[in-house]
């Protein structure tokens with residue numbers, strides 16, 4: 126479902142991604158761990174073409190993200206084509222990013238109606254189903270500011286799902302939450318994992334990673350140092366850098 130091949134990205138002289146190779150199969154959950162500054166967010170942003178990569182490519186469900194191929198060369202897609210591609214990739218941020226002037230329901234139907242041309246009634250029905258799934262049916266007409274952080278993040282997840290994405294990206298979805306609200310958001314993500322949603326999740330929640338990940342990916346200084354099942358990467362890491370990181374967070 127997701128293939129990242131030979132991706133390099135620099136900001137000025139700072140090389141932030143240094144040859145990333147990553148494959149996530151349909152229905153799999155990959156969890157990315159690594160110290161602050163190791164390039165995790167930049168990788169997610171590159172996958173969604175919020176950052177243009179310097180070398181390499183990303184493909185989602187066999188389609189190059191942000192580019193088209195002609196022979197061996199890659200040509201950048203037009204902005205409207207990139208925007209259309211982006212609707213196949215859900216992105217849940219640390220800071221929720223809900224529209225504060227819209228109700229919960231309006232937040233969820235906005236993109237399907239305006240970006241995908243889904244009919245209003247169909248979008249409404251889907252939104253109600255998704256709100257039930259994240260346990261927020263009673264908040265359908267509430268405004269985001271009246272919700273807890275955990276509730277807002279669950280709305281953000283429902284909003285991402287409303288686009289029926291092929292791939293769902295999470296960038297530290299619980300880092301902005303008070304500790305007692307982390308569990309309700311992780312439970313929703315675990316439910317999606319069981320339902321077969323293909324996900325790439327950046328998180329510092331190691332116990333959660335052990336539970337949901339098919340693959341754990343450890344990044345350091347712009348490289349994937351080690352990747353494999355949790356039993357390997359978390360419990361029997363091969364690399365010194367992985368061991369050093371885990372000794373700090375476990």
Ligand code: ADP
Nearest residue numbers: 136139141159160161162163164165166167168
């Ligand atoms: P992580 O998510 O693992 O903490 P990031 O991908 O956010 O790491 O950042 C990796 C490095 O790239 C950091 O040193 C960060 O300061 C730098 N960086 C990220 N975005 C930009 C940008 N737009 N301009 C310049 N430097 C950036």
Ligand code: MG
Nearest residue numbers: 165166167296
């Ligand atoms: Mg980050």
